[in-house]
Amino acid sequence: MDILASVAQGLGVALQPVNLLACFIGVFIGTLVGVLPGIGPVSAMSLLLPVTLAGTPEAGIIMMAGIYYGSMYGGSTTSILVNIPGEAASVVTCLDGHEMAKQGRAGAALGIAALGSFFAGTFAIVALMLIAPTLARWAVAFGPAEYFSLMVLGLVVLTFLTQGSMAKALLMACVGAVLGLIGLDSITAQPRLTFDRLELYDGIGLVPVVMGLFGIAEVLHNLERPIAREVIKTKLSQLWPNRAEWRASAAPVARGTVLGFFLGILPGGGAVISSFASYALEKRLSKTPERFGRGAIEGVAGPEAANNAAAGGAFIPLMTLGIPPNVVMALLLGAFIIHGLQPGPLLMSQNPTLFWGIVASMYVGNAMLLVLNLPLVGMWAQLLRLPYNVLFPLIVLFSIVGVYCSSNNVFDVYVMVAFGILGYLMRKVGYEPAPLVLAFVLGPMLENNLRKAMILSQGDLSTFLTRPISATCLVFAAALLLAPLLPALRRKRAVVALDETA
């Protein structure tokens, strides 16, 4: 009952006209920055932080939060339409989402992404209301050893993303992990693989790598065969997911939501891992895994739900412990503090109106996003009707502007172009970029946590097996690797293999 009263109180705050307006502005800007590649929520929020200082803390934070989850909604749009993931969490959406767009089902992909996100977002908020304080413990239960094992599991799961050869996927993952090591080593601040170039001291940015490997490479690749385009023109009539697609998506959305929510609570790579773990899970459970990578709607529904649920989960460590799990949350922490508030265990009891007001506003914001996004689906899908000679220069232009804006550094533009060419060559010889990008993100975390875990255990490797969460992750990883070798499971494997050799 307590909670219901608090929620009612929160809704009272969220529904005040000024807060409603702040919420709308937030989600609107969020959708925009989500759609524009390269310009992420971080830059939008840092630019708008001073603006929010003029109003009340509630309005300011509601708006900032709106930008964040709004951008999660918008992020899938470019992945599906032009194969450019706005951030690491939407890399997976490209795999089947863009395939669907190529087959003229962009509307269906966008529709299911929006509705899956709405469902996941709503679930995450309700869960946040009910069990946030209990879950705070889960967030800090993950120490270096647990993170290491989770990353190992993540890297094993990664090989399920590929539809080509597993050896090639593993090779790409190795390349990605090595690229991730460039820069100052995170433990002793020694430069590695920098060749004394100052630009490399901070490592290679994720944004230019992703935009090069996906966006630019896609453009280069398509320039070779302008005719394939016709397909999209003819089949555009179907804008909504049909009944069969709804049915196929329901379970993946539900599974993705739960998975995303729990992994999202973890500081660090939770949101990224959740999206591709969900993809791998759906592929594994599917009776027809060979459809994955060729426009399977489950491959869009699951991961999109997962990364939105993760965005909701990410508020838990911030609001209950004052620990920001990612850069966006760190900015939000900054906003709280500048407004004279300190997120942490005391926030809920010291500022209940603010706490519940923000939570309730997220619910309102999610509804707004759905209303805002659904009519846009048709418009976005129309975008694909643009002729190549208009669309491609636009993609390249937005990619360059986006990359430059994200770091104000021309070097990053060169990096993007280099990875664009690399990505094009990789496609030519059948290497896929997704494992590379994900290993690029996970590799440094894997190394950092391995080293911290070894320092903590004084070099004793058994620490990974004696800690229950860590051991569970490792057992799962081993099972996934070994399962194909066991005779009882060989039949299932044959189906998966079919898809790999096809």
Added chain:
Amino acid sequence: MVNRRMLALALAALALGGSALAQDYPAKPVTLIVPWPAGGSTDVAMRAIAEAASKHLGQPIVVDNKAGGSGTVGPATMAATGKPDGYTIAQIPITVFRLPLMQKTTWDPLKDFTYIVHLTGYTFGITSNAESQFKTWNDVVEYAKANPGKVTYATPGAGTSLHIGMEQIAAKAGIKLTHVPFKGGAETNAAVLGGHTTLQADSSGWKPLVEAGKLRLLAIWTANRSKNWPDTPTLKELGYGFVFDSPFGIAGPKGMDPKVVAKLHDALKKAIDDPAVQEQLAKYDMVVNYKNTEEYRKFVAESVETEKKVLSDLGLAKTN
């Protein structure tokens, strides 16, 4: 034609730069590099100072977060690529002086910067999990004596004042602690909260958790006890005789015009005199520690000397 000649003259004056430009400085927004992640204690403090200083400077000061390398990547980038025109300046944490003594770096703290003004410093403290057996610093010392290396502590990075400070304390107490470097306050909070490390040594980002009774503040590294935690002893009181506050200021690339330096100095000095800014700083227990341009420059030279001695005593100095 006259206009065109005027323009040419103006361009020539611009090209000559230096004193002619200093008159009009600042003509566009100034970028302030903060070498830590957004949302941390330094970032919040620097944003408050930048906002107040903008008013006096007449141009906005835009904060640019360039984190990495224990707070040295930002200043190092500025030293290598920034123009000394006063439009790019950076927060200079003490690691800028310390890292070149520990390893090969791209910058020299004595040559590559124009020091402008010294602003403030941090309040550091050691915390333990409130549920742990360590109720006082002496509990830690006793346990560590019986179990060498078993006590672990989390810091925001290798070579930070927290790392060096803990090693100095351990050396004086005759105990062996294990250092676990993280990237910043959020991570060290989580580490000690989850019981992954025994202790946390960090700047006052632990404040809300200490107030909520989740963490216990064992010792504070300032000269005097903090008003916020009057019951927590200082290192001096515990018999170590150390005060660590990792003071920091602002610098630009080498070769800045003294007139531009003076303008920036005045604006930033007025900012830290502003009660609203001091109130923001007080939230993190930061106290204004003003030094003018000349004093700051001397202080850098002294710091480098002190650091050299400390690092060689601890065996952390660069060997070549």
